Amino acid sequence: MLGAFLTGCASPLPAPLQSDPPDAPTLQQVLASPERHVGQSVRWGGVIIRIETQSDSSLIEVLAKPLDNQGRPLTVSDATGRFLSRVTGFLDPLVFQREREVTVSGRLGHSQTRTVGDYPYRYPVVEVDSWHLWEPRPTYRTEPPYWYDPWYPWGYPYPWWRDRPPF
DSSP states (O other): OHHHHHHHHOOSSOGGGSSOOTTOOOHHHHHHSGGGGTTOEEEEEEEEEEEEEOSSEEEEEEEEEOBOTTSOBOOOSOOOEEEEEEEESOOOTTTSOTTOEEEEEEEEOOOEEEEETTEEEEEOEEEEEEEEEOOOOOOOOOSOOTTTOTTTTTOOSSHHHHTSOOO
């Protein structure tokens, strides 16, 4: 019974992703002076904006979000900036889709300047040692509950009934 309990408490994340490295800089600190933090270890996460596959690596552009106590990006709307994650090897763009959540850990490399629209943006680059792609969050029905609609979940057979105003 104790084994089952301890197995239930085990983290699905690799060890480097379970906590922040000591003295890890925040994304805001790195954005303020990127060259000062080259070589430091970080653990960051967020939402994938896009992925570029290269001959020997994959480059993930991430909209950074704060992480919860399990290392998963929070669903808050407050983005803290953007960063690039360089992963050695091929990552399939159909798996690492836009708006999937990812957490990475690694060392900071030299920053790259790219454009966001017409604005030049300086991206910190994380040379990734370990990463975790999170399963999509469940979606919930936003329609009225079943006691409001007697034909739930199939709906009334006449289309004009669905467009009616609520009672």
